[in-house]
Amino acid sequence: MSTRFLLFGFFAVALARITFAQSSPSHAFKPQDLIGEWEGYLVNDDGSKPSQRTGNVHLIITADTIKTSTQGNQGEGTYHVSPGDGKFHEIEATGTSGHYAGKVYAGIFTLEGNTLKWCSAEAGWARPKELKTKFSEGRYLMVLTRKE
Secondary structure: OHHHHHHHHHHHHHHHHHHHHHHOOOOOOOHHHHOEEEEEEEEOOOOOOHHHEEEEEEEEEOOOEEEEEEOOEEEEEEEEEEOOOOOOEEEEEEEEEEOOEOOEEEEEEEEEOOEEEEEEEOOOOOOOOOOOOOHHHOEEEEEEEEOO
């Protein structure tokens, strides 16, 4: 009986470790984690208060492209993701149609569960260093939720 109890205990601990590792927000990010349909809003400042919301955003991200509809502007582009500094992942999106055609947008993002926070610079501006906007400095922040 004690051998069964010991084996059961071992498997219970192993299962708990596997479950924790899979649900931990620090899991290794994979670019395919971005694939899906996203809805949310643009925000002023850091987006921590509902009063900071300024406009709706809709994104469809595939393995190769991003399609967007933001405050009446529609467009499509490609993107590239890299690990960044450990705090944020880096993303570069290049517009291929619509208002965004030919423009390159450097940004940073975090993905926790089904929440994507993406801060991007206007085309030609320096990559943001924090998830916070300063419209006068050519940045915007999107807070998005994966659409089920």
